Amino acid sequence: xxxxxxxxxxxxxxxxxxxxxxxxxxxxxxxxxxxxxxxxxxxxxxxxxxxxxxxxxxxxxxxxxxxxxxxxxxxxxxxxxxxxxxxxxxxxxxxxxxxxxxxxxxxxxxxxxxxxxxxxxxxxxxxxxxxxxxxxxx
Amino acid sequence: xxxxxxxxxxxxxxxxxxxxxxxxxxxxxxxxxxxxxxxxxxxxxxxxxxxxxxxxxxxxxxxxxxxxxxxxxxxxxxxxxxxxxxxxxxxxxxxxxxxxxxxxxxxxxxxxxxxxxxxxxxxxxxxxxxxxxxxxxx
DNA sequence: CTTCGAGATGCAACCCTGTTGTATTTGAGG
DNA sequence: CCTCAAATACAACAGGGTTGCATCTCGAAG
Numbered sequence: 001x002x003x004x005x006x007x008x009x010x011x012x013x014x015x016x017x018x019x020x021x022x023x024x025x026x027x028x029x030x031x032x033x034x035x036x037x038x039x040x041x042x043x044x045x046x047x048x049x050x051x052x053x054x055x056x057x058x059x060x061x062x063x064x065x066x067x068x069x070x071x072x073x074x075x076x077x078x079x080x081x082x083x084x085x086x087x088x089x090x091x092x093x094x095x096x097x098x099x100x101x102x103x104x105x106x107x108x109x110x111x112x113x114x115x116x117x118x119x120x121x122x123x124x125x126x127x128x129x130x131x132x133x134x135x136x137x138x
Numbered sequence: 139x140x141x142x143x144x145x146x147x148x149x150x151x152x153x154x155x156x157x158x159x160x161x162x163x164x165x166x167x168x169x170x171x172x173x174x175x176x177x178x179x180x181x182x183x184x185x186x187x188x189x190x191x192x193x194x195x196x197x198x199x200x201x202x203x204x205x206x207x208x209x210x211x212x213x214x215x216x217x218x219x220x221x222x223x224x225x226x227x228x229x230x231x232x233x234x235x236x237x238x239x240x241x242x243x244x245x246x247x248x249x250x251x252x253x254x255x256x257x258x259x260x261x262x263x264x265x266x267x268x269x270x271x272x273x274x275x276x
Numbered sequence: 277c278t279t280c281g282a283g284a285t286g287c288a289a290c291c292c293t294g295t296t297g298t299a300t301t302t303g304a305g306g
Numbered sequence: 307c308c309t310c311a312a313a314t315a316c317a318a319c320a321g322g323g324t325t326g327c328a329t330c331t332c333g334a335a336g
Contacts (some may be wrong), residue, residue, distance in 0.1 A: 007169065053210055066204065066208070068260070091250060091251070091254065094257065105249060110263070112265075113238075115268025116231075116266070116267055118264075120207075120264055121230065122262045122264070123261045124259070125192070125250060125256055125259050126258055127255045130257045133255055
């Protein structure tokens with residue numbers, strides 16, 4: 001699906017910033033930090049990127065996860081069916097900061113105390129990714 | 139176990155700051171943010187609290203989890219046997235920021251791509267805690 | 277008990293992520 | 307083409323966390 005189509009389908013105004021950010025996220029296909037997007041799209045203001053991502057998330061076009069480094073990462077929801085957020089675990093390389101969605105796996109059921117209203121769950125598996133391990137072994 | 143004993147057993151120097159922080163954490167019994175500890179111990183410098191927590195974690199006396207608000211929380215490992223980190227899910231109230239350990243439950247096994255070296259896992263369940271729900275309903 | 281050095285502390289400054297306020301621009305419907 | 311709500315840019319700010327460095331203190335050795 002085209003970036004413009006995605007935006008229109010979600011009822012969002014089809015602005016330059018949103019098209020650029022969406023296209024970038026689709027091209028990457030993995031969760032990106034706002035900083036990473038700003039780097040890839042220097043013509044956009046930092047605040048615009050933050051607000052654009054918030055719009056996309058609010059419209060259900062993207063989901064967000066936090067890394068261990070205190071930065072949130074946003075990822076385009078590729079399948080209209082996938083029940084993000086709350087959907088799948090995420091993988092984070094603590095060396096290069098890259099994150100990946102572990103599609104195809106769900107999140108476990110967790111027993112919570114009486115009276116606690118669960119809004120969502122986040123499972124982040126962290127470690128060293130294959131390419132970083134190879135680079136570090138040199 | 140006494141705070142001083144904990145420190146000695148872990149091979150850490152038994153300084154005033156470490157004793158105070160450890161006692162505070164034992165008294166609370168739930169994961170605390172550095173900011174929360176600073177508030178409770180205004181005689182300590184902010185940086186000292188951060189470094190003290192890092193020491194405790196490095197010595198295996200405490201484990202840390204991140205909240206959804208970008209702040210890490212530290213919790214004393216009470217049982218010498220518990221295999222923290224990587225031990226249990228955590229519960230976070232997104233309204234008041236309080237966090238609790240969900241002891242007695244483990245973390246799920248997650249399938250990761252070939253070559254990824256897992257260092258740890260974090261499962262955070264967020265929502266509204268019972269007391270906040272009660273306060274909000276007023 | 278005194279000495280002494282590695283390690284811990286306090287302070288100041290800094291970086292990064294993210295948010296807020298406001299003036300200006302822009303997109304989409306009429 | 308016009309209009310106006312929504313989106314953008316810019317600046318300033320807030321919070322969490324880190325780093326560098328001078329000073330202090332624990333605890334071991336004598």
